[in-house]
Amino acid sequence: MPSGRGDCKSCGLPITGKSISSADGRLTGRYHKACFVCTTCKEPFSSATFYVLDDKPYCDRHYHELNGSLCGGCGNGIEGQYLEDESTKKHHPGCFRCGDCGVVLRDGYFEVNGRAFCEKDAWRRVQQPWMTGRKGSMPAAGSPLGLPAGPGGMRTGSFGLPSNNRMGPGFAPRPSMEKRMTRLGMM
Ligand SMILES: [Zn+2]
Ligand SMILES: [Zn+2]
Ligand SMILES: [Zn+2]
Ligand SMILES: [Zn+2]
Numbered sequence: 001m002p003s004g005r006g007d008c009k010s011c012g013l014p015i016t017g018k019s020i021s022s023a024d025g026r027l028t029g030r031y032h033k034a035c036f037v038c039t040t041c042k043e044p045f046s047s048a049t050f051y052v053l054d055d056k057p058y059c060d061r062h063y064h065e066l067n068g069s070l071c072g073g074c075g076n077g078i079e080g081q082y083l084e085d086e087s088t089k090k091h092h093p094g095c096f097r098c099g100d101c102g103v104v105l106r107d108g109y110f111e112v113n114g115r116a117f118c119e120k121d122a123w124r125r126v127q128q129p130w131m132t133g134r135k136g137s138m139p140a141a142g143s144p145l146g147l148p149a150g151p152g153g154m155r156t157g158s159f160g161l162p163s164n165n166r167m168g169p170g171f172a173p174r175p176s177m178e179k180r181m182t183r184l185g186m187m
Contacts, residue, residue: 010035026052038062069187071095084183085109085116096182100125110177122177 007014009029019030037044040062051063064070064077071078072085073095082090083106096105100121110122117125 006030008032008035022052027057028055073097079187082185082187084185086180093184105182108179108181111180112175112177116180126175126177
């Protein structure tokens, strides 16, 4: 295994012609021109810009992927400010938005079924299964058999009015909304 100083750091073979090395010393060693590619995808760099991690060159995308700095919103790399949610997923400050209305969630958010929403939409979502589809608004004491036997009989057909029938406790688990905090950080 040749390991002389002049050998290509990537393939290990001697460099006779042109070589590439980092001008600013971010990356040690020399490379064949053809060997100077992203360590992950093996694609040459489209510009003079490349990233260094563990003394190896990477393209923008794979550097951020390894570095854990891809935006959870737009999927691009984050440099500078980011917002981190409680699952430590990072976002550009402008990319962390309510899943319904798209408002930027800068100062915390509400999580429903693992997704982030503003307070208004989170509230609407936890209400939804109770407001639509089935009747009933509160798990009040009703007829345990789930028969439409409330006052008013079964011929009114007035869907949408709160009544205390047909909804046994635990029949449709109510999604919870939980207040979460965001953290502003700097890459
Ligand atoms: Zn090489
Ligand atoms: Zn790459
Ligand atoms: Zn983004
Ligand atoms: Zn919203």
